Amino acid sequence: MLDQTQVERLNAEAVNSAKIRQPLYAPRRKIFPKRASGRFRQFKWLVMAITLGIYYLTPWLRWDRGPFAPDQAVLLDLANRRFYFFFIEVWPQEFYYVAGLLMMAGIGLFLVTSTVGRAWCGYTCPQTVWVDLFLVVERAIEGDRNARMKLDAGPWTARKLVLRVSKHAIWLVIAVATGGAWIFYFADAPTLIGEVFRGTAAPVAFATIAVLTATTYTFGGLMREQVCTYMCPWPRIQAAMLDENSLTVTYNDWRGEPRSRHAKKVQAAGQPVGDCVDCNACVAVCPMGIDIRDGQQLECITCALCIDACDGVMDKLGRERGLISYATLSDYNANMAVATAGGSSPVNPSLVRTDEGKFSDKLAHFHIRKIFRLRTFVYLGAWSAVGLALLYSLLTRDRLEVNVLHDRNPQFVTLSDGSIRNGYTVKLLNMIPEPRTIVVTMQGLHGAEMSVVGIDLPADRSFAVPVEPDRLKTLKVFVRQPANQVESAAQTFKFRVEDKASFETDEYTATFNAPEIAR
């Protein structure tokens, strides 16, 4: 018989023991943002009203373009391949305007980010705006943070069911309205809304509404901050654009630390104590559920609601606002150096204050000058250059154009009297919504005459043709030159088009080919 201490203990472990088992997924930690109030919240309400207003109302603006074009101010007419924006009408070949606008958006983003950080994320991103809107609904129905947390943790009572169902119902209504508003940009809105309600609209309209309803409801109501954290590439990109002079939402631990909930007791014990009372108000209002006091982080969309929350607390305590504030990294580092005596000691808030308790003169403050630095001027310059180029091209663009395709097969035809004929496909572009009569004239090419298929004109060097409003007219034009007038195997001449009413003209230089022997 062995004593039990003599039994050999094997070094073995179950493969699925709790110690080494990995969770399959990380469940979402629910966030219940508390209502904030303050100047940034006010500003966000304003931005929300403007952006939502633009989105929902734009398709309903009217703009009179006469009887031959739609009267919707902003319309992407995919079926007819026209884009209308107030007084601007864009044809598909002018789509480079969109490329220009995208360049401006990109450079504008650099500019905004390098000055005021992730302002796009915090104020104007549709995800932020719609989440904010959905939170308004949630708060109105379920109450503020504590009430919502209690409701969420509580059992499924009739009241909870009613609240939850009505919340999701209103979310869905907003989602349908959001998806619904989108389609009005692509067709005449007053006509389309009637068709949608009668069920006679095109299937693609209903499919679009369904898809956008689903994304709005899912992203705005269910996924919220996860879209920014997991799905969006913007936070990664924008973080790379920030520099030490960009404004970001910053917890100023040079005056906040060491934080304490019992400041008086700590002070009495002779320990240094900062302004932060560790009330967690900044965490409670955060729609991303983070603690700004942990420093600048990927999840922070810089909505500045923590600034509002903290300012409110500081006001109540009679301390200066700005424990959390928009600050640049360079200012923060300078102030940190003051508070830590050049990094030689832990943060001591007494170092940033004078004996009277006022802030020391040595502290750095943001100055508007910091916005005007080489980097922002370069961005502004590039942005303006693209904008001015677009504007110039818009103001000087042709509304009457001629394009010519020279027949290549055969390049020329020898006729029975020995004369040489070339064929051309001439396209007349009437790019205004009014009917016009266009005069097409040949310039150059000695002794040559034109004839046009389908138009009975005495063979001549000029003819007039009506072109429908906002349309392209294709003509088959034959040009014939007597053999003894042919100068070389490839002569150039011009097709000139003119609108006699508006004096607009355009030209196309074409080639006339002849066999070598015809000379």
Place this chain on the structure above:
Amino acid sequence: MSTEHIDDVSGISTTGHEWDGIKELNNPLPRWWVITFYITIAWAIGYTIAYPAWPLLTSATRGVLGYSSRNDVKNELAAAEAAKGKYVAAIQAKTVSEIAADDALREFAVAAGGAAFKVNCVQCHGSGAQGSAGFPNLNDDGWLWGGSADQIQQTIMHGIRFASDADTRQSEMPAFGDIITAEQINQVSAYVASLSGPVQDASLIEPGAKVFAENCVACHGDKAKGNREFGAPDLTDAIWLYGSGETAIAAQVRAPKHGVMPAWIGRLGETKVKELAVYVHSLGGGE
């Protein structure tokens, strides 16, 4: 060999793989991601049931929806045919001259005829209808058998020297090598060449004109302007089907080539032939 360990900074274990000193944290996926992943799997299974998917020995599962991309194509083609119906009916009812006079119909017929031309005619006439030696250029204004839309239609329908069609256009130039002397052939060739350009030996022209008057005027006319009744070419113009110049003309006088064009009515039907006639007529030489 992978070795797992707990990362000091985050307290999370690594996947155990290492690339140049870089290790990957074994963070769990967000739940929504996992749910989405499962939904895609369910979707894939549903898809393979609904649509043709699983390969079998000789075919594949059909899918409960009975979808087939060939049916799609068939339906699209049927829809395209139905959309063309209005024009096709009008083309059937009208003559080619009437079709050519109607803007919308002409546009349709030119497009349809152009497509048919690319399939049936380019082998001889070339992709641009420019022809080649022995095959006429259809862009120019020289027509052996007439260049009106109706005459072109007639030519396409019944062909030229096409033995199996009773209504085919028929003519045959005799081989004058057996009828007149070699000298006379040289003389008449010089005469014909002189009608549209200079010749090397002007002394041949006058005897040549005599030979021409005795042998050729019956078909080519006393002014050598040709005769469309027999498909006899105009010998005074710049267009030469079998080559220009005295040598080429002499060869044709001695032992003429006779081009053959098939009759297309049986193969293409009346509508296509009309469309082709309108297309050829529109190429620039139509009369």
